[in-house]
Amino acid sequence: MLSVQPDTKPKGCAGCNRKIKDRYLLKALDKYWHEDCLKCACCDCRLGEVGSTLYTKANLILCRRDYLRLFGVTGNCAACSKLIPAFEMVMRAKENVYHLDCFACQLCNQRFCVGDKFFLKNNMILCQTDYEEGLMKEGYGPQVR
Numbered sequence: 001m002l003s004v005q006p007d008t009k010p011k012g013c014a015g016c017n018r019k020i021k022d023r024y025l026l027k028a029l030d031k032y033w034h035e036d037c038l039k040c041a042c043c044d045c046r047l048g049e050v051g052s053t054l055y056t057k058a059n060l061i062l063c064r065r066d067y068l069r070l071f072g073v074t075g076n077c078a079a080c081s082k083l084i085p086a087f088e089m090v091m092r093a094k095e096n097v098y099h100l101d102c103f104a105c106q107l108c109n110q111r112f113c114v115g116d117k118f119f120l121k122n123n124m125i126l127c128q129t130d131y132e133e134g135l136m137k138e139g140y141g142p143q144v145r
Contacts, residue, residue: 015034
């Protein structure tokens with residue numbers, strides 16, 4: 001956001017083509033904008049807010065969410081194999097990516113909270129109880145001394 005100097009002639013807004021007579025103006029993409037004119041082409045959210053990032057592609061000015069929705073790389077969930085939209089929050093375990101709802105023990109369906117211990121065995125997510133039970137069945141459980 002730039003403050004308009006009183007001795008400069010008003011600049012034209014790239015959004016509405018009117019002169020910018022406001023106290024503040026925005027400069028983006030080497031053009032000047034009214035605060036209300038610089039907005040996402042999809043959702044109309046204002047892009048001049050502090051901390052907002054502007055993306056441009058295919059002659060569109062977009063917010064981060066819409067840019068990722070339209071042009072972001074998506075992947076498949078390792079648990080359900082369904083598509084994960086690029087803007088969605090995910091959980092990762094090694095090279096696997098999961099929907100938040102799918103990130104659970106694949107034997108008992110216990111969901112994990114932040115800080116919970118989980119195990120990845122044969123590409124399956126397991127809670128500590130199911131992992132340890134599996135170790136005992138396979139005969140190589142932790143050694144007790």
